[in-house]
Amino acid sequence: MPAKNHKQWLATPPLQSDEWVDSRIYSDPQIFEDELQNIFRRTWVPVCHESEMPKPYDFRTSTIAREPVIVCRGPDNEVRAFLNVCPHRGMLIERRPSGSFLEGQPSGNPKRITCMFHAWQFDLKGNCVYISREKEGYQDRLCKENVGLRRLRCEVKFGGFVWVNLDDNPISLEEWAGKPFSCLRKSLEAEPLEVFHYHKAVVQTNYKLWHDTNSEFYHDFMHYHNRVTGFNDAYFARKNESFEHGHVVVGTFEVNYEQYEGFESRAALSFPHLPPNQWYMIDLFPGMNFNLRGSALRCDVVTPLGPDKVMIEFRGIGLKSDTEEDRQTRINHHNSIWGPFGRNLHEDLLGVTGQGTTMLPGTEPRRILHGRHENQTIHDENGMRHYYSEWGKWMNRLPSNPDQPFVKPLAAAE
Amino acid sequence: MATNGVDIANLVRDTIYRATLLLDDQKWEQWLELCDDSFHYAIKSYSPEISRDMTYLQGSRKELATMVKLLPKHNTDHSPLTRHTSVYTVDVAEDAKSARAISSFVVYQNMLDGVNSHIDAGESRLFLVGRYIDVFKCDDSKALFVKREVRLENRRLDKGSHWPI
Incomplete structure (x- = not known):
């Protein structure tokens, strides 16, 4: 297909209206203010x-x-x-x-x-x-x-995380996030956990673009590490499971870490009750992520600073009972991929910074596609569609046209 | 030929500054040639947030060689880094076979492609602040890195980096 002229570029894509969002939701200052009031002041x-x-x-x-x-x-x-x-x-x-x-x-x-x-x-x-x-x-x-x-x-819950809600009368934390955490609860609550890693990134992008990156794995094409350690039948069969309140869990499979030269299996240090080298991901609305790669848990928490600016805090967590040697191995496993000098995190941050560059406040609105359907497996974009359906409810804005009030998408499009 | 502690200290300083230039020029293999086979590298920082000493990256010489070999396979921020290193102290062992040095450094990131290159390329930004804590194996003619601890003050690292610091 040839490149598009302006009218063609702005034309409605041949997708359902819940299969794209308007880029103003990532850049509009008033939408950002509404998000702080309507979402972040009311969620855990x-x-x-x-x-x-x-x-x-x-x-x-x-x-x-x-x-x-x-x-x-x-x-x-x-x-x-x-x-x-x-x-x-x-x-x-x-x-x-x-x-x-x-x-x-x-x-x-x-x-x-x-x-x-x-x-x-x-x-x-x-x-x-x-x-x-x-x-x-x-x-x-x-x-x-x-x-x-x-x-x-x-409340202190789900593996010892300290959850705070500015709302005096919120939905209970158990009701809010208990179901998505059920896949990892035995592993996270078998024994006390301990944080071993902290760093932060302040990047020029909208907080939802970071959560999108944590929610969609189609971008694994960007990660050499994930391609060589992951792309197999079991990887492509991983399911994205949607939960009430906008949360998504990305199902597990066995990662072949040895396929990346210099890396090793994490089987010996798996979290309790977790089969070897499994990789679960819990994405909580509106922007928290719990990512367990066998031996190390990563937690991302976003603090939106503006429509085009977000602080992301990264934590690495292991077992409190770790020996010094085990802890160091766990740290290596965590940071070789997810540390500030790791192989994947840098690439992820480059991705969302590039998106932020094209979606600055005042840039021409454009459509951001979330339309991949692959039977709710790993490269299906159902996780993002589910998230934005929830976002629309909290904001009473239609993600594909945020000037309009929210309308629940047709079930068929989900 | 170096024969006393002063000469050894000069060899150590020279090696640290050569390493700085080689790292700036991304000549990773030549940098590793300044390192003994037993070399161990670590980037560390203390976090008052979690009240812990942290290791952000660590590896042996062999592991670092593998890491830098794989760099072309990764997407990365190609903005060159410029290290400004000042050797503060060099303590040579009595037998003159080893030495320990502490240097201060700042690292500037010279923007190229990390964000919008049209606007940002050509700008230099302060990226990292810290110290090198180095241990050397020495003889009369050379000082080889045995250990380098990159001790960062930073915990806000934004996009981070794929490269040794």
Whole structure:
């Protein structure tokens, strides 16, 4: 077929309307603002792993939909989450990425969450326990009981991840993600897990394009590693299974790691209850990914920063019971493919950065195709179609024409 | 001919700077020729987020040779890297058969094709900051890398890289 003129380029493709999306959903500033309000303020986000806060009084800080969040382990060993904002004058309470409240701070006492600005202090349940010169300033008009921290919904689940929801009345986490996690639950919950890897990428692209890359495996043509270790009948039979709430699980098969020169089988260090060299992937709406390649679990969490900018946090996780030698092997398995200097992650990030370059805010809207049908197997794009059907519901926008209200796609097109 | 600790230290500095140029020029095999057969390479960083020391990449000389041999088969960001290395300390062992050196480095990425080349190509961006912690096997005429630890300050690595640093 010849190259297209402008009219032909913009013509409706010969596909169903749920088999493409309008590129404005990846670039429009108002759509991005609506996503923060309608989706990220109402869904569960795994902000960290419990092993990042192993002891009472340990804490981690994070951000959801621009709101600063702090999670901490109380003296009762309970993990709780709060808005990391002082109720006094809106100061960010804790500025460090992690630490322990066992140590005193210049403005406050040990075992207290202290706002450095005016020395207001809170306990690990979020109660305000000290207001400097309280009576002198507020007399009896305002007291500590009036100014506790903003508590957030928080659960530790699915292998020790710490999940936070800004919505006070969300769907339960079990109902939200229990079914997609069922394929790995025995492996992730057999024994305590421990994070061994962390790095982040801030890239010029929309957060959904990263999730798309995690949801579709057609792009394995980009990965030399995946082609030589994967492309066989079992690979092409892998199923993409859709779950309620926009989640997708990519089924497993046995990867032949030895086919990539210098790489080794991961069979000896398989996660519990996992057959050798299996590879499962759980993609959770709206942008979290759990990727288990036999011996190492990877977790991606997106923090959208703008319509064309996203931070992706990458974690690697192994068994807490690992010997030093096993842990190092697990780290090698993880990072040789997924580390910042690994073979695949760099390629994935180049892919979505290239997409981001063509979909900057203000660029001409175009159609992004999600129309491959291959009996819901690995190169079928049903995972993305399922995701965007859910996205349309949460946003009340039609992904193929976001100016229009959402209409559920015909079942036949799914 | 090197006969004392000062000469050995000069050999070590020379090897570190030669390695910098060879890595910049992507002459991987010649870089590995500066390494002993027992060479071990690692890129590490400490994460205050997870309170752990991390190994981002590691391998023996043989594993690195395989890795660089396979580079042409991978899609990659071809933006050249320029390392600016300053050797801070060289400690030569009493028997003058080994030495340990600590160098500071920054790595600039000279944009070529990583994003939109029309706009970005030709721009240099700070990519990495860290130290080389090197161990050498020495004799009178040469110093060979036995170990290189690339100790990064970065944990935000954006697109990352396929290349040894």
